[in-house]
Amino acid sequence: MDWHDTMIYVRAVHFAACMLTAGVVFFTVFIVPPVWADSDFVKGLPAFRARLLAAAWISLAVSVISGALWLLFTAQSMSGEPLPDVLSQGVIWTVLTRTEFGNAWLLRLVAGGLLAATFAGLFPAQRRPARAIASVAVVLAAVFVGGLAWAGHAIGASGLEGTIHPAADVLHLIAAAAWIGTLPFLVPLFAATEHGAMPMALVRAATLRFSALGIVSVGTLFATGVVNSWYLVGSIAALTETFYGKLLLVKVALFFGMVAIAAVNRLRFTPRLMGNGIAAFRQLRRNAVIETLGGAIVVGVVAVLGTLPPASHAHHHAAYGAVPKGAAFVHIHTEEGMADVTIKPGHTGEAHATIRLWNGDFESLDARKVTVTLTPPTPGGKAATRIAVQDADGAWQVNRLDLTEPGNWTVTVDAALGPDSHLVLDAPIVIDPEQ
C-alpha cells in the first residue's frame, strides 16, 4: 500500500469520524429534545443517552487520531522530508503555524477540545441539556467539521471565488454532518421503540424533527454541491471524461439515491407512525441503515476525490504537475499555441522526448503531424530532425534521441495543424552532463 492509498484511508476515516462527532451533537440538540422532555417516563432513555455519549467520545477520539495522521502525512508531502525528519525537525510546527491547512487544523483541534468539555453538560443524566451548552456545542461542532474545507480544493483562489467557494464548502460539510452524521443515531432510537423501551409518540416527534433537518440539509447540500462543481469541474466534458468527473457523478448518483429513500420515508412511512407504528418503525430503521451505508460510500468517494486534481485543470496537471525526476522540461508559450517538451533523462546520452501541444486557452491542440528538431549547443553542430508518433493519450513521442553534448540545446517543434497551417515553436532546453 503506497502513500496515496494510505492517505485515502486516513481521509475516509477522518471524514466519517468528524461527520459522526458533529452528527451526534446535532442529533442530541435538534432531534432528541422531544424524548428528553419526558425523560422521567422513558425507561429506555438512560441506556440511549449512554450510547450517545459513548459515540461522541469514540468519534471525537478517532477524529483526533486520524486528523493527527493526516497532518503528519501532509507535512511529509509538503516538505518532501522523510517521516522521522518531519517529526524531529519541527516541520509539523511549521505546517501548523505557517500554512492555512495547519492553521485550520489548530483551530479544529481547539474546537474539538472545547467540544469535549461540553459533553458532560450535553448528555446529562436526568434532564435535557441547558440551552447555552447546547448552542455552544452546535457552534463548536460546526467549526470542527466545517474547518475540513481548509483541507480541500475549495481553498486558494483569489477574488470572489476565494470567498464563495470556501463558504459553500463549509456549509456543504456542516449540512452533510447534519444529515449523514445524524442518520446512524436514528437506528438505535427506532430499535428501542420497537422493543417498547421508547414511547412511540415521542420518537415520532423526533422523527419529524429529523425530517425537517433532513430537508434543510439536502437543500443546502444540493445548492453548495452545485457551487463546488462549478468551480472544480467546469464543463460537462470534464464531468464525463476525467476520472475526477466520473467519481463525482458516482457521488451525485448516490446522493440522489439517498434523497429518494428519504422521500419515501417522509411521504410513506412517517405518516404511518400514527397508526400501526411498529411496522413503520421497522421500515424506517431498515431505510436508515441503507442510507447510512450510502453515506459511508459517499465519504469514501470524497476521500478519493480530495487526492485527485480537479477536473477543471487535469490538463494543466499533465503540463506541470508531473515533470519526471531528472528530466529536462521546457514550456514554449506563444499566442498561437504552446508546447511542453520533456526530454528524459535530461542529460547526455540516449533520451526520449514527449511533446504535448495546447492552444492559447490551454486546451489540447490536434496536429496532423509533429516533427522535432534538436540543435546542439556548439555552433555548426548537426541538427537532428525526427518525426514524432502520437500515443493513446494524445502526446507525441520521439524515441532514441542522441544527445551528444551537455549545454543549451534548441528544441524546435513543428506541428502541422492543417494542409497549409503550421505551428512552429522553439526554445532552448538545458541538457546536463551525464552524472
Place this chain on the structure above:
Amino acid sequence: MRMLIAVVSLFLLASASAAEAHAFLDHASPLVGSTVPTAPHQVSLTFTQNLEAAFSTVEVTDANGVRVDQGKAQVSGNTMQIGLKALPPGSYKVQWHALSVDTHTTQGAFSFRVGAP
C-alpha cells in the same frame, strides 16, 4: 424529472466558468522560453493559485548548474519572486516547487536566455 432538468441546466450554467485549484505556473517574467536582451534583476512567477510561503521555492541556475539567484524567494499571494545576481549572456534554468494553500505540491522548470536573440 423536474429535479433532473434543474441539475442538467445548473451544470450547463456551470460550464460557462472554469477555475483553478492547484498551483500551476500561469506566466513568468522573463517569459518562459524567451530571450531577453538585457539581464533581468529578478525572476517573477505567477501561479494559478495562492501559495504557501513556507514550502514554495524557486532556484535559478546557469548552464553549468551554478545558482545565480539571491537565495530566498519572496512569496505573496499567487506570485513568487527571486532576485538575481548580475547575469552574463547565456541560458538560465528556473526550477520551481510550489505548495498551493490546498496542500498540493506542483513543480516545473523552464529556461530563458540572456543576450541577442
